[in-house]
Amino acid sequence: MQRQTETREAEPRPQFLSVGPGPGRRIAYLRRRAEPSGAASPGIVWLGGFMSDMRSTKASFLDDYAAREGRAYLRFDYSGHGESEGAFDDGTIGAWLEEALAVIRAETSGPQILVGSSMGGWLALLCARAFAASRELHRLAALVLIAPAVDMTQRLIFEKLSRQARAALEANGRCLLSSAYSEQPYVISRALIEEGRRHAILEATIRTHCPVHILQGMQDADVPWQHAVALVEHLAGDPVVLSLVKDADHRLSRPSDLALLAQAIETVVERR
Secondary structure (H helix, E strand, O other): OOOOOOOOOOOOOOEEEEEOOOOOEEEEEEEEOOOHHHOOOOEEEEEOOOOOOOOOHHHHHHHHHHHHHOOOEEEEOOOOOOOOOOOHHHOOHHHHHHHHHHHHHHHOOOOEEEEEEOHHHHHHHHHHHHHHHOOOHHHEEEEEEEOOOOOHHHHHHHHHOOHHHHHHHHHHOEEEEOOOOOOOOEEEEHHHHHHHHHHOOOOOOOOOOOOEEEEEEOOOOOOOHHHHHHHHHHOOOOOEEEEEEOOOOOOOOOHHHHHHHHHHHHHHHHHO
């Protein structure tokens, strides 16, 4: 639900991991190794938003934060995003979840704090569910979710489409969605909507088996703050803190918002 492409000079070049059958999809990632001072602390993994990338404002802020703290940090681009291969139109929630799990399993060791922004918040919760199913809960230290767009393909996109957009989706397999974050409209595919329904989680209790901290702006036009409250209600079995920022929008990228993000990471570590 967001797009941020601000970058810093002298960013390191990415490495690539092949994910999927055959030659796979080449997924770009950046990895910061822990320093001795932070080796005992959980690592941090960034899961970005819809049409965002691993060099966005919040992702870069976390790289600076991890460097100061000596912590391990991993960030990557989903296929069709940033520096990874693939066409965005071919992407689905299932494919991006597969990539997130593959990169985390291949490039991290020990417990991690999954920091998911917008769509990345949904993917972080899906990662937690997958790790529980595969008995890999040792990989999770906590979740920090920023305006989590849970079940967004159905609840935040499809259900808000106009009649004309739905007709285009049915007839052509795609429709265009205007965005405040890009001059060009987003292409929404029928596959994205239909495949996304397989990963819906707001119809039942959600378990993460770890502390969760949610940051949510109350001026968010893309993910209403009531959506975050509904998520908290479904996380009945886990310790959850919801921080509502009264004057913040979906970006949550102001210096004060970034300070809250760092504070949330420290808080979940203490609670763990």
